[in-house]
Each structure stands twice: as C-alpha cells, then as structure tokens.
Amino acid sequence: MFVKQLLPALAAIGSVAAQSGTCTVSTTTVNSQAEATKLASCRTVKGTVVIGSESGATIDLSGPEEITGDLIVRNNSQLATFSSSSVQKIGGNFKLEEATFLTSLQFPELTEARSIEWVSVTLLNTVSLGPLTKADNVRLSDTFLDTLDGFALSSAKSFKLDNNRRLSEYKSKLTQVSGELIIQANGLDLDVDLSDLIWIANMEVANVTQFSVPALKVVNGSARFDSNLFESFSAPNLTHTETGDISFVGNGFLQNMTFPKLTEIAGGLLIANNTGLDRVTFFPKLTKVSGAIKLRGNFTEVGFPELNIVRGAFDVSSTANIEKSCDKLKESAPRSQGGDGTIEGVFTCTSDNDKANEDTDGSTSDSGDIDGSDDDENGAAGLVLNAALFGLVAVAGLASAL
16 A cells, blocks of 8 residues: 555655655555545655555545656556646656546646656547656557647657557647657548658558648658558658568559659658559659669659669569550669669569459569569579568679679
C-alpha cells in the first residue's frame, strides 16, 4: 500500500526532506485521492508512481513538479479523470495502458517526458498538456483522441500513431525523427502535415487521406507508403535515401507523384498496384539506385531520363501497352542483354499483363524478359529483388556474373 511504502521513506528523510520537497521511493502505488494528496508536499518524487486499479474515478496528483521514474496507469477500469496542475517533467515513461474508463487527462504544465505510451485508452478524448515539447518516444494507440494539439515535439527517436479512429488531423512540429515514424489505421480522413520535417530515419505511412512533407530532404533508411487514400504525393526537396528503399504499394487513388530533386536511392524502388497511376515519369533527376527497381501497374509510359546506375534488377510489368517504353529502357539493360550496362541486374519489361497488379511482393513475375529468354537469369532476378527491396542489400557485382 501507499502508506506502507511512503511513510518509511519520509521518516528516514525527516525534516530535510520536508524542507527540500524531495521524496525518495522506489515505487509508490496510489489507490485513492487521499493517498495521492500525501504526495502534495513532494516537489520531486524520486521513483515511480503507479495509479492502482482501485483508484476510484478521479485522481489529482497536484503538488510534485517532477517524477524521476515512470508514471503508470495500467489495467484500471475505474479512473475517469486523471490530472495534475503541477507536474512538469516525467523522467521515465508516462504510460496509460488498458485504462478503459479514462476520458480526461489534464496535465497543463507537463512539457517533458522520456517517453509517452498510451495504449488501449479507448475513451480518452480530452487531453491538456504543457504542451509537450520533449520526449524521445511517443506511441498513441487505440485512443478516442480527435486532436494532438498538446504535442509540440521538434525531434523524437520514434513516433507511432495507430488505431486512433477519431483522429482526422495531425499537424506536426517535428523537424527530425532518428528512428521510426509509423502512422497507420487511424481515422478515415486523416490529414498528416509534416511541414517542418527535414530528416528522418524510417517512415511507414498507411490509410492516410492527405500527406505533406514539403521540407523533407533526407530519408536515412526507408520510406514506405501502403494502402493510402491520397491522390497525389510530393517530396519537392527530397534528395536521397542513405541506406533504404522507397515503396508505394496499393494506393488505389494515387494519380500523380513528384520527386524533382531525388538523385539517389540507396536501396530499392518499388511501385506496385497503384491502379490510378498511369505514368512513372516523375524521377527527372534520379541517377542511381543501389538496389533493384520493380514496377507493377496500369502504366502507359515509364521513363528515367537520367538513370545511369542500377545495381540490382530492373523489372517492369503493366496491364497496358508499354512497348515503346520497354524499347527505350532496354537501352540501359546489361550488356549481356544488348544494353549499355546501366542496369547491372536482369532487365525485364512486359506489356499487356492482366495480372500485373497482382504481383506486389519482392519476387519477379513468371513472364519472360524483353528478349524472350526463360533461363536462369529470371531466377537470379527474383533473388536480386528480394534482397534489394526488402533485405536492403546492394547487389554489386551481379553484372559480371551474367
């Protein structure tokens, strides 16, 4: 119980603790407002505070300005309102998990936490934060939030939003994410505005209606977009990826993309089953792809005017007639296939393939390549694509084996 844990610590600290306002406890469990009030004289709580499952409907944790450990609410079906008018910093994890009756969270002074993890707080729809300007990791999953106005982070190691069914807008102040940004399965009309984002390690975006990254310059790892609802995508300042791939799969409304400054992809390029996209002509300055290129769709035209190095395979298939594009692209095929060697892996280009949109994984189709051969080169192409697109392995030296 709270009293058994806290009183011995206070007794040991004595009058010095009272004067300094510091209370040292390992883990303090609060099961009532009366027990929460006993922390009011502690300016700093050195340790972790857990709101117990028998807390009642309301807990006000006002008094402490800092909790050095975690602040946790877990498996609580009673707490409806959780607040503090004083807590400014949480040194550990601010964790809400399976707090199924929690509707209101009021921490208007909180500006910093090591991490935020709110999972399965299915009724939480009212939140007041400092706003929060510093946190290494944020995960918001299965909440009832319709706004993230309390989050004003400029940087993070990871930021994950999933299954927040009422969330219709996320306008971020993030300038960099050193780990993962994951956004998926939120509200049906989610508009994501990452106008300040300049650098990111990895991003995975799904089920988004609008997506904006006007300032993004570098993706250190990979950028993957699956099953989104946006009609257009623009990365006007993206110049390269450092290690990973770029992929767009199953974005059924996508009609246009622009990458005017992209020069290099360190992994692979995958564009597949975006049934509204009829042209792949939006990489005017792309010169190097260190992995493979795989394109599947309803394309009538495919072109890469500046491409001079593809370390892996180049595999294109369309439901439409792209023979003219195939003829032009074949000029860059490996020398063993009659090209100039720009493409070091196997070159394959097929037209009028009714099943082109069904082949969206990392392997090549069973169709023959453009010169009609059906030998071991096709098997090599499949291995190259799997390695380059999903293992992020550059396939240098393949051309010499052909």
